[in-house]
Amino acid sequence: MEITSASRIFSALGHDGRLLVFRLLMRHAPHGVRPTDIAESLGLKQNTLSHYLSDLEAAGLVRSERQGRSIRYAASLKAATSLIGYLFTDCGRGRPELFSSISAAPERVMPQKAYNVLFICSGNSARSIFAEALMRDLGEGSFNAYSAGTRPNTQLNPFALEVLARNGHAVDALRAKHLSEFQTQDAPVMDFVFTVCDKAAAEECPPWPGQPISGHWGLPDPVKATGTDAEKGLVFAQTYAALRRRIEAFASLPIKSLDRISLQQRVDQIGLDDA
Template sequence: MEKELEQLNALAHPRRLSVFRLLMRRYPEQVPAGDLAQALGLPASSLSAALSQLRHAGLVAQTRQGTSLRYAADLGGAGRLTDYLVADCLRGRRDPTAMSDERTTAMSDTRKFNVLFICSGNSARSIFSECILRDWAQDRFAVYSAGTRPSSALNPFAVELLEAKGHDTSGLRAKHVSEFQTEDAPQMDFVFTVCDAAANEECPPWPGQPITGHWGQPDPVKAEGTDAQKRLAFQQAYGGLKNRIKAFAALPFDTLDRTSLQARVDDIALTAEKETT
């Protein structure tokens, strides 16, 4: 029990809790300390102290890539804390309303799964993702996209690329994520962030506890240089997302329970990260 008490103490401070929550939103990505400090607005010394205590408590793992230290949430440690709270503090009593039977068993029904892709501007990366999954497997998914700070219009390079790939862009528009957080909005089965900026932002829990994933891609809108160089950045973002989405669409949904499906979604992100490092 001493380790669990240390974990609870580590999460009791708002600063340390915010670090852990951000790493969970970016999981399984290994995030440089500088990115964490910038996202949370923390001085390097304060962040270092928070990471040190979280690591000692077994909630955060540290790796080295060259001269850079990177951090990721430790799911094993977090899982042990959850098991302790359920078994010891709650005496095995779980909230029966927290997750329906449908979401704890294999997702084998024949309805379409609702999928939402989120980036900051909703002008390129999340729009790419919406079009790719919609056109790749539209018989199985109802696909949406939104932005945390949506642009007033779609990026023209993004629209040009989508049309060149044969996607229908006539009904696309930039939308704020709040459109999907109302009572009458579709209940999501999957929510993916496709940029680090969106994953860094606090977001209220989604109804129904959808499976989540972070497939961060560099922002092609920020690409500089000639038009040809900018088009290449958009092409690379499109290709990276297409690889992830094809792997996601190929998952055996009818044989996986929610826990296994979440693990497979995380594996897709982890495999993609290894390929780029």
């Protein structure tokens, strides 16, 4: 990366608002996000967001693409990689003491064991509960499944429980949990962390110990479905089916034979294939 390109990127990120937008898009990567959803998540006015996105796009940090009638914005992972490489090889001259946590990352992801997987959404009443039950039952003992919400409801959604029971999943032990339960010193160390709603992906969450593989598998909230009970039940069933396809694909991955980059790419692709 040339110093002029790096300077243009630093200038674009040297503003709180633009940095917040870029960080949100990185958390959704490689998926794109609609401007209305970005504005809602960050509490920005549409015209202010338009200026931020224009500046980030001009710096090469963001790309836009049209999907049907809407435009989605996504972070440029190539630009982010180039920037990190510039900081490491040019500014830092590759000094290992400056980037020990990066350079010391093992080639293999993890030894053979039961992997801890956490699914996060806002309410922890439907989507993440679906994912917890599916991972527990489809993982065949290779995964310990957990779920939590950033603002959990007090009770699980009855339509969600009906779908799970109809598909043979035990529901008695399922409950809504706050994310903080998994951020204590005694909490299990996660190997994988997935967000299954856009709001959860945009939440302020501290880094997870152990640098788990993360993925964003966002799905529309079935709780917001309207119509008759039969119509609502159909939306919940469709959400369950979408998560089942993703978790079946994930559970079949040869995790022990993949390095971190390859595994992250597989996790990202699962979300894209069923988007």
